[in-house]
Amino acid sequence: MATETTNITDFKNDPRVPEDLNNNVFITTLDKLYNWGRKRSMWPMLFGLACCAIEMICTAASRHDLSRFGWELMRASPRQADLMIVSGTVTKKMIPQIVRLYNQMPEPRYVVAMGSCATSGGPFKEGYNVVSGIDKFIPVDVYIPGCPPRPEALLHSFVRLQEKIEKQSIRSVRWYTTGKTDEGMLVPYLGPDLVDLRRADEIKQKTAA
Amino acid sequence: MSQVTATPAKSAAGAKLTPEMSAIVAKFGSAVAPAQYDGLMVTDHSKFIEIATFVRDELKYNQLTNNTATDYIKEGVIEVVNQFTRVPQGGAPLTLKLRVPRPAGNDKTQAVPSLCPLYPGAEFQERETYDMYGVVFEGNPDLRRILMWEGFAGWPLRKDWREAYYEGDTKPFESRWPGGDHKLAEDRVPWEDNINYPPGFDPYSFKPNPDGNIYDSMLAAAPGNGLTGEMAIVEDLNAAELAELKTDEIIVNMGPQHPSTHGVLRMVVKLDGEKVTDLKLALGYLHRNHEKIGERNTWLHNIPYTDRLDYITGIYNEWGYVLGVERMMGLKTTDRVEYLRVITGELTRLASHFWAIGFLLNDLGAFFTPALYFITERDLIIDLLEAVTGSRMMCNYMRFGGVSREFTSAQWALARELAFERLPRTIDELDHFLTENEILKARSIGTGYMPADRSIAYSLTGPCLRAAGVKYDVRRADPYGYYDRFDFDIPVFYNGDVYDRYLVRVQEMRESLKIIQQALNQAEKNSKVGDIQGGKKAYNHRVPAGQCYARVETPKGELGYYLVSDGNQNPYKYHIRSCSYINLNSLKEMTVGQKVADTVVILGSLDIVLGEVDR
Ligand code: SF4
Numbered sequence: 001m002a003t004e005t006t007n008i009t010d011f012k013n014d015p016r017v018p019e020d021l022n023n024n025v026f027i028t029t030l031d032k033l034y035n036w037g038r039k040r041s042m043w044p045m046l047f048g049l050a051c052c053a054i055e056m057i058c059t060a061a062s063r064h065d066l067s068r069f070g071w072e073l074m075r076a077s078p079r080q081a082d083l084m085i086v087s088g089t090v091t092k093k094m095i096p097q098i099v100r101l102y103n104q105m106p107e108p109r110y111v112v113a114m115g116s117c118a119t120s121g122g123p124f125k126e127g128y129n130v131v132s133g134i135d136k137f138i139p140v141d142v143y144i145p146g147c148p149p150r151p152e153a154l155l156h157s158f159v160r161l162q163e164k165i166e167k168q169s170i171r172s173v174r175w176y177t178t179g180k181t182d183e184g185m186l187v188p189y190l191g192p193d194l195v196d197l198r199r200a201d202e203i204k205q206k207t208a209a
Numbered sequence: 210m211s212q213v214t215a216t217p218a219k220s221a222a223g224a225k226l227t228p229e230m231s232a233i234v235a236k237f238g239s240a241v242a243p244a245q246y247d248g249l250m251v252t253d254h255s256k257f258i259e260i261a262t263f264v265r266d267e268l269k270y271n272q273l274t275n276n277t278a279t280d281y282i283k284e285g286v287i288e289v290v291n292q293f294t295r296v297p298q299g300g301a302p303l304t305l306k307l308r309v310p311r312p313a314g315n316d317k318t319q320a321v322p323s324l325c326p327l328y329p330g331a332e333f334q335e336r337e338t339y340d341m342y343g344v345v346f347e348g349n350p351d352l353r354r355i356l357m358w359e360g361f362a363g364w365p366l367r368k369d370w371r372e373a374y375y376e377g378d379t380k381p382f383e384s385r386w387p388g389g390d391h392k393l394a395e396d397r398v399p400w401e402d403n404i405n406y407p408p409g410f411d412p413y414s415f416k417p418n419p420d421g422n423i424y425d426s427m428l429a430a431a432p433g434n435g436l437t438g439e440m441a442i443v444e445d446l447n448a449a450e451l452a453e454l455k456t457d458e459i460i461v462n463m464g465p466q467h468p469s470t471h472g473v474l475r476m477v478v479k480l481d482g483e484k485v486t487d488l489k490l491a492l493g494y495l496h497r498n499h500e501k502i503g504e505r506n507t508w509l510h511n512i513p514y515t516d517r518l519d520y521i522t523g524i525y526n527e528w529g530y531v532l533g534v535e536r537m538m539g540l541k542t543t544d545r546v547e548y549l550r551v552i553t554g555e556l557t558r559l560a561s562h563f564w565a566i567g568f569l570l571n572d573l574g575a576f577f578t579p580a581l582y583f584i585t586e587r588d589l590i591i592d593l594l595e596a597v598t599g600s601r602m603m604c605n606y607m608r609f610g611g612v613s614r615e616f617t618s619a620q621w622a623l624a625r626e627l628a629f630e631r632l633p634r635t636i637d638e639l640d641h642f643l644t645e646n647e648i649l650k651a652r653s654i655g656t657g658y659m660p661a662d663r664s665i666a667y668s669l670t671g672p673c674l675r676a677a678g679v680k681y682d683v684r685r686a687d688p689y690g691y692y693d694r695f696d697f698d699i700p701v702f703y704n705g706d707v708y709d710r711y712l713v714r715v716q717e718m719r720e721s722l723k724i725i726q727q728a729l730n731q732a733e734k735n736s737k738v739g740d741i742q743g744g745k746k747a748y749n750h751r752v753p754a755g756q757c758y759a760r761v762e763t764p765k766g767e768l769g770y771y772l773v774s775d776g777n778q779n780p781y782k783y784h785i786r787s788c789s790y791i792n793l794n795s796l797k798e799m800t801v802g803q804k805v806a807d808t809v810v811i812l813g814s815l816d817i818v819l820g821e822v823d824r
Contacts, residue, residue, distance in 0.1 A: 046468050050495055050820055051520035051602060053472070061584040076468040093358055093419070094473060094494045097465055121403070123514065125394065126505070127498030128365050128372035129357065132395065132403050148602060190419040191412065192362035193373075193404045200412040206399075207410045 031169050038082075038108070039162040040070035045081035047101070050088025052115040052148040059151035069158055078104040083161075085154075086140075089117035089124055090131040092194040096187050102138045103184030107175040110165075112157050113140045116147045123147060131194070138185050229268050229303055233260060246756045248290075248304025257307060257322045264293055265327055270303050272296045272665050273324055275758065275769055275786040276334035278342045282368040285311045287342055289321055290771065292758060296665045297679050299686025302758060309344065315363055316343070323348035330668025330794050333492075337790075341366035341500070351426075356493035356823060358419035362407050365501055372501065373398055373405040379779040380506055420491060424460055427479050427487055458486065461805070465494040469572055469809040472819030476796075476808070483804045488797045492790075495823040503783035508534055508609070508750045511783065516603040518768075518785065519821040521564050522557040524550075524594070525763045526821075527607035532689055533759030533770040537752050540610040542743040547691040548732035549612050549741065552624065553594060553604070554690075555721040555728070559632060560587045561764035562714045562721075565816040566639070569711060572813035573652050579643065586635050589627060596620050609750055611742035621729075628725045636718050644715065653707035657799040657811035660705055667795035670788050671766025672713040673815060677705035683762035695727045707814040714816075717764075751778055758786075765789050765816055785824060789817040 048056060060066045060074065075081045078101045090098060102111070113134050116122030121132040134140060141164060142157045149157075170176055186197045195203065226234065230249055233241055237260055240253035251257050264270045270293035279288045287309050292302040309318045323346035324331040335346040336355040343364035346352060353359060363370045374394040376382045385391045395401050464475035473494035479487035499518065503511050515530045516523035528550055535542070564587060567580030591601045597620055598604040598613065606613055616624065643649055659669070661677040674681055682699045684692045700716030702709035754776040760769035766788030773782035792815050799811050 047466050049473060050497075051517055054520060054602060058584060058588065061588075062581050063585065063588055089495060089497045091494060091496055093496065094465060097494075101466060123517070124497040124499075124502065125403075126372060126374045126376075127502055128403070129493075129496050129498050130403065136402065150601065189415075189417045190358045191360060191415045191417055192407055192410055195412050195415070195417075196402075196404075197412070203406060203410065203412045207406050207408055 031171075032166075034170055035166050035168060039165040041073075042069075042071045042083045042110075042158075042161075043073045043075050043081050044071060044083040044085050045078055045101070045105070046074035046076045047084070048087050049090065049094070050117065052087040052117065055148040055151055056085055056087045056114065056154060059154045064151040064155060066155075066158075069155070069162075071158060078102075079106065081105055082108065083110045083112065085112045085114050086118040086134045087114040089122065090134050091129045092131055093129060093190065095131050095137055095194065096189060098134070099137050099185050099187045103187070107182055108168075108173065110141045110161055111138055112154075112161065113143045114154060114157070115149055116145060119143045119145065137188065137196070227301070227303075229270075232268065233263065236263060244304070244306050247758075248292075248306055250306045250308065254307060254321060257305075258327070260305065261291075261324055261327050264303065264305070268303070269298075270295050273328035273331050273334075273668055274302055274760075274767065275771060275784075276324070276331055276338060277771055277782075277784040277786075278338045278344050278366075279773055279782045280311070280342060280366065280368045282311065287311055287318055287344060287367075289338065289344055291324065292769075292771075294686075296674075297681035297686065299681065299683075301687065304758070311367075312343070318342070318344045320345040320347040322346070325349050328668065329666050330791060333790060333794050334668075340364075343367070351489075353421040354493075356496040358493070359421035360418060362405075365498070366504075372498075373400065373403045378505065379777070380510060423477055423489055423491060427460055427477060427489060457481075463808075465491075470812065471568065471817055472822075474812070474817070474819060474822070476812075478800075478805060478808060480805055483806070485800050485803055485805055485808060488800050488808070490793060490796065492793075493823050495819045497824070499824040500783055500785065504780055506780075507778050508752055508780060509748060511780070512607060513603060513605040516605060517820055518787070518824060519561075519763060519765060519789065519818040520602055521561045521818055522764055523602055523604045524553045524557045524598075524606050525761060526768060527605070528554055528690075529759055529761040529763070529768045529770050531607040531609055532761060533757045533772045534609050534750070534752060536759060537755050537757045537772065537774060538609065538750065539753075540744050542610055543736070543740045544691075545615075545732065545736035545738070545740040546611050546743060548728050548736055549616070550607065551691055551695075551728045552725055552732070553597070553606060553612075555725045556590050556594065556624075556627075558721045558764045559718055560590045561816075562718050563587045563590075565764070565813075566643075566711065566714055569707075569810070569813040569816075570643070570649070572809045573649060575648075583639070586632065589631065593620060593623050593627060596623070608742065609747075610744040611746075613741075615739050615741050624725075625729055628722060628729060632718075633722055636715065636722070640715055644712070649711075650708060652807075652810060653711060653814070654704075656707045656803060656807050657710075657814055658704070658706045659795055659799050663798065664705065664795065667798070668791045669766070669795050671762070671764070671792065671816075672717065673710055673792060673795075674766070675700065676702050676709035676713045678703040683760050683767050687760060689759075689761060691728075692724075694731065695724045697723050697727075707810055710814040710816075749778055751776065752780075756782075760786070763788065765818065765821070766792060768821075785821075787821045787824060789815075789819075789821040790823075793817060793822065 066072045113119045118134045121130050124130045125132055142161050144153050144157045146153055188194055188196045240256040241249045241251050244250040272294050274294045275292040277290050289307040291305045294302045307321050312318050335349050338344050339352055340354040340356050458481050460479050462477050464470040465473040475491040477489045478485050512527050515526040518526045563583040567583035570579040594604055595601045597616055598606045659677055661679050664674050664677045680699050680701045697720045700713050702712050752774040754774055756773040758771045760767050768788055769786030771784040772780055775781040800808050
């Protein structure tokens with residue numbers, strides 16, 4: 001593991017590099033190499049929720065061409081995906097499944113909240129079956145406004161996510177540090193209304209009163 | 210002005226009796242009475258099934274098109290509305306209503322007879338009415354909640370039921386207009402979130418059962434129950450050999466996250482080997498409370514919401530809604546408006562059929578290659594729509610009595626180019642590469658068969674009905690807009706299988722092009738550029754008290770809006786007769802007896818959009 005981040009730019013004159021390796025060897029940090037690989041081969045999960053999913057499909061289609069970014073391989077199984085694009089209205093009936101899918105994705109995993117519905121509930125916020133934003137239940141890396149966001153906006157979110165990935169370091173990310181396992185998020189259940197188990201005590205108190 | 214047909218809103222007390230209604234009154238006498246605005250009120254519920262049988266067998270209203278309820282809280286009644294049509298003759302629907310007293314609190318109502326034995330297509334609609342209003346239908350085979358989950362507290366569409374973020378009964382809410390000091394909903398409500406619990410609820414001891422024992426009920430059903438036999442495809446093995454093969458029945462859950470369920474549909478299938486022996490649908494994973502929000506909204510607010518029903522065909526959904534409101538208000542449109550509506554509407558039909566065929570091929574195993582070509586074509590169409598309306602998918606284009614924007618000359622030229630040059634060639638190409646394709650034919654001929662009479666009974670509409678040989682299209686059966694000025698055919702095929710549904714769609718695209726071409730030509734001659742608003746512009750519409758059922762032929766089938774106004778600036782009742790949802794009624798009968806791999810193909814051939822299924 002790269003413990004020191006020496007930045008050798010002038011390696012042609014560096015005595016440690018044999019001459020016949022000049023122009024064939026590039027030196028960089030392990031972080032950069034690792035992140036470079038990761039950010040160019042994200043596998044999004046093939047999973048659409050609502051109208052925004054149509055724009056997501058258009059983004060993956062020929063005109064906008066997601067594969068220019070190395071992200072074209074959409075996997076239907078969460079176990080093979082790195083990125084969840086929450087593309088649409090998150091309903092209470094659907095949220096247990098979404099949280100479960102999120103938990104099933106291996107780390108490192110990222111979440112993009114696509115559109116105003118996934119961000120905040122959007123035009124349907126006041127609806128009795130609508131969750132006011134996916135971030136109430138799972139952590140979100142990039143939010144995209146719009147109803148629906150244009151494919152260009154979705155592409156922009158990928159660029160922003162790539163920037164975020166670039167800044168991560170092997171030394172500090174949680175999924176390589178021992179002792180800090182990821183338990184996933186608590187899956188809510190459907191009672192008389194949506195029950196978020198993190199608030200169970202509070203719910204019990206308030207409804208008893 | 211488009212033709213006045215169907216159910217014009219009447220504000221007089223008591224509906225005018227049509228000959229059919231008079232026939233019912235003559236036969237059943239005091240058991241029925243003219244209802245307030247439209248249709249007949251069945252006062253003697255014990256006669257209801259008899260009357261419905263008469264309506265079906267004697268008056269030949271062979272399809273139940275719409276079933277819903279309205280909560281008249283002031284009068285203390287819940288009114289169940291059933292609307293019947295004649296397929297394929299068409300004409301105005303016949304309405305039968307029933308009233309039950311409003312129960313106290315969260316109780317269910319007293320039972321009303323279910324129409325399922327007569328019209329199997331009633332099943333999902335009645336379940337929805339039960340889910341939303343707590344109306345019990347006696348005789349419905351599976352009366353569980355359908356859009357919400359079992360155990361949910363309350364009946365959301367009752368007028369006195371309040372959502373967690375409740376702010377007022379109708380918009381505009383005082384906090385937003387005219388003061389505009391709006392607070393975040395989370396900051397206003399006790400739970401700081403969109404949740405509410407009944408008193409005494411204990412989250413630790415509650416036993417959730419959101420599906421209402423869907424698996425158990427399927428396990429309990431005796432093997433071979435349901436529909437097998439004639440529907441089964443021919444087996445190579447003979448019966449004796451088959452009987453020797455010991456196979457276990459297993460239950461497989463598909464969805465709501467599944468790449469082939471076209472969104473968040475969930476189905477539970479019971480399999481014997483590879484053969485489907487039973488199928489149940491679990492819906493509501495995208496139920497976003499369109500109708501409750503719609504009743505709080507002002508009339509104008511609802512137009513952009515309709516875009517989000519069937520989000521592939523936004524403009525067409527708007528058309529159905531504005532048509533209903535225009536009929537109630539007696540608004541006139543201009544020639545230009547009608548032509549622009551036809552042009553944009555039919556363009557979305559093309560876009561939708563491109564999408565449907567592309568994804569049907571996806572389900573057939575041609576993973577994304579055809580779809581990519583069709584998405585490219587669809588992109589061209591929505592480019593034009595975007596240029597005109599300002600948005601790619603959610604166009605918000607229609608207005609009451611008008612449309613929001615005029616085409617510029619460059620956009621008009623682009624529309625001409627698409628309609629006369631580009632799209633005809635694409636459709637020919639599509640036909641050339643796909644229609645005779647061996648794999649497509651092998652997979653789809655004979656798959657998902659549904660004969661004409663069953664299709665009608667199951668309330669199937671749209672291309673799927675026409676693929677079974679029934680020439681029924683609302684554009685001809687109950688005309689609206691300027692469709693009577695164009696020369697076009699209603700394509701019909703007769704085998705009722707997946708392949709014929711595909712063929713109907715291809716032919717319909719050709720007919721749509723014909724319509725667009727004629728509309729472009731006629732509009733140039735017969736309409737004034739820029740004349741895009743009939744009547745005067747307004748933000749706040751008051752719709753005279755009355756009710757209306759307006760329907761249009763979207764690419765998926767008959768989309769209807771059942772609207773009730775009490776004379777205020779908000780709809781009192783706003784119900785969508787969603788074709789995608791109702792078409793799903795027949796999925797079980799189409800699928801049972803087929804191989805499991807064909808379920809996704811059959812589903813693909815129905816061409817549902819979850820935004821409209823769950824609303
Ligand atoms: S943000 Fe708009 S387009 Fe996206 S899912 Fe919500 S309503 Fe549909």
